[in-house]
Amino acid sequence: MAFYEKTLESQEIYNGKIIRVRKDKVELVNGGTSIREVVEHTGGVGILALDSQGRGVMVRQYRYPIESELLEVPAGKLEPGEDPLQCAIRELSEETGCSAQQMISLGSFLPSPGYCKETLYVYLALGLAEGDSHLDKDEFLAVERIPFKELLDMAMSGKITDAKTVIAILKANYYLSEGKLPVQES
Numbered sequence: 001m002a003f004y005e006k007t008l009e010s011q012e013i014y015n016g017k018i019i020r021v022r023k024d025k026v027e028l029v030n031g032g033t034s035i036r037e038v039v040e041h042t043g044g045v046g047i048l049a050l051d052s053q054g055r056g057v058m059v060r061q062y063r064y065p066i067e068s069e070l071l072e073v074p075a076g077k078l079e080p081g082e083d084p085l086q087c088a089i090r091e092l093s094e095e096t097g098c099s100a101q102q103m104i105s106l107g108s109f110l111p112s113p114g115y116c117k118e119t120l121y122v123y124l125a126l127g128l129a130e131g132d133s134h135l136d137k138d139e140f141l142a143v144e145r146i147p148f149k150e151l152l153d154m155a156m157s158g159k160i161t162d163a164k165t166v167i168a169i170l171k172a173n174y175y176l177s178e179g180k181l182p183v184q185e186s
């Protein structure tokens with residue numbers, strides 16, 4: 001049996017700066033109908049940058065939706081049609097001031113496909129060169145350098161809860177320990 005849902009009607013609920021929300025009526029595989037609420041987002045990137053001492057270059061920032069600070073990998077939103085690698089290079093520089101000799105794709109993932117149409121791409125940045133960050137005018141964060149082993153422990157113990165950061169750390173650990181990843185760019 002093939003699973004599918006056919007869109008019968010679509011209504012835009014909200015169209016903002018970062019997301020678009022729509023409510024769709026769909027036909028189900030059994031012929032019935034249901035309502036689907038969909039958040040559309042252009043996607044983004046996350047970069048686990050490791051310095052020459054094996055420390056992750058992380059950012060700590062306040063996240064309004066959860067009313068708390070989070071420790072995260074540098075990250076950012078893709079512009080429509082933007083290449084994820086170019087976005088990763090830009091965001092790493094903007095948030096940390098670093099550039100990398102090597103940007104290794106760790107693949108992509110769907111953060112919450114039950115309601116959100118978004119793909120996130122993660123990269124491992126190696127061979128860092130230092131520079132000055134140039135944050136957006138509404139962006140406030142602190143750069144922290146944390147040994148990779150400590151980041152791995154924090155991801156596994158739940159001290160790091162941001163999904164893109166946990167995924168980037170775990171995929172980087174696999175890459176660094178196995179020397180390869182079965183990666184396919186979307």
